[in-house]
Amino acid sequence: MDGGALDPDLVATLNRHAGHAPRWRELRTTPEPHTTERTAGRPVAAALAEVAENAVDLLGGPLRDRLRACQRTGCLLYFIRDASRREWCSAGCGNRARAARHYAKVRRGSGG
Ligand SMILES: [Zn+2]
Known part of the structure; x- marks a missing residue:
């Protein structure tokens, strides 16, 4: 991709x-x-x-240029990007990625 x-x-x-x-x-x-x-x-x-x-x-086909890999660590899925800033294959992956980012930030002690 x-x-x-x-x-x-x-x-x-x-x-x-x-x-x-x-x-x-x-x-x-x-x-x-x-x-x-x-x-x-x-x-x-x-x-x-x-x-x-x-x-x-x-x-x-024409959708090839919009095909993206999901950016959540561990997810192997792909999606057709329909909005310019979309990074995840699903809302569930987006929520898990945001939660993981938040917990990583808290673990580093930079607050939350
Ligand atoms: Zn995903």
Whole structure:
């Protein structure tokens, strides 16, 4: 997420998984017309394919420039930055990060 080139091994892995389980939508008519998604792959392969396809869309699409790593220590999640100063993946991570910062400050004895 530093604006550098994508790891070629990561790209190869995403592309391989994205193509492993073809999916398509079918029209069903009962109890009323609706669509359902079908796959020719095993359930795990289909789930991995969907995750990989979403990653392909994210990393290759316009949202890539807004993708950020959560700044809370220990959090491994990423998020789409929708506000200019957002640093965390969720409100919960923001609260935990602020609390950790506060406790670190108190431990250093600089008050609170
Ligand atoms: Zn987080």
